[in-house]
Amino acid sequence: MDYRILLRIEAVANGHTDTLTLDNLHLTELPDAVFDLPHLRVLSVRGFGLQSHQGIISLLEKVPAPGSAELAEELKKQEEDLQNELKIPRQLRSLDARIGQLKSLEVLDLGYNQLDYLPDTLGDLVNLRKLIARNNLLSSVPASLSHLPKLELLDIRHNPITTTPEIPRLVVYEEQKNHFRLQKNLAIKQNDFELASWFYKQETQFGLHM
Incomplete structure (x- = not known):
């Protein structure tokens, strides 16, 4: 196991923190030790977001300009490299059903991975307030999420979702x-920037600027 992962898990296990951040560590699955952290409140396992250039390439080809052909060729090479990168398993491909054991969990961030399903046991996370699973491969989310009494935010943007509970x-x-x-x-239109700032903070609290 990567020493960074081990140290962070030990910090939670020893009570030094209730937050475990495993972002961009090329995990394809969660280490077993994670499921033995009953007091864990925040778990973030974000993958790395890779930006496709396909839209820009199409635009350059449709609207030619000086130097656009050379730029399009360079972006095509980068796009090919990107597709090769995506073939290397460096992101979460599955989420173990034991995630439901983490009863204290309030925030779970699984964004920018390659998950194509979420286990029904997420419905056992009675304290979960925020579930972030944007930019994955999900076609649905488990109906058990409807049983979560405290869930405030479900971020499933940029997934091929067809049904949601x-x-x-x-x-x-x-x-x-x-x-x-x-x-x-409205506050901005009335030049009341102090009030606008307050509402911005409320938006942030509700996860609108994530």
Whole structure:
């Protein structure tokens, strides 16, 4: 195991912190030791986000300009390198069902990985407030999420999602965040920047600027 991972897990196990950050460490699965951290409140296992140049390449080919052909060729080479990088297993490919053992977990960030499913046991995380799984390969999320009494944020943007369960608390959350955004914009129009700043902080608290 990577010594950085080991040290961070030990810090949680010894009670020095309740947050475990394993971002960009090329994990394809969670280490077994993670599931033995009953007091863990925040777990972040973000992969690395790779930016595709395909949109820019298409634009350069459609609207030629001086030097655009050379730039398009260079971006095509970078795009090929990117696709080769994606073939190397450096991101989470699966999430162990034992994740449901972490009963104290409040924030789970799985963004920018290659997960194509989430286990039903996520519904056992009774204290979970924020679940971030953006930029994965998910076509659905488990219906068990609708049982989570404290869930405020479910970020599943940039996934090929076809169905989502009905989660009543998220409906309330959407209403609240839209209210903050509307009030902030009104305050800006009225040049009340102090009030606008307050509403911006509320938006941040509700996860709108993640």
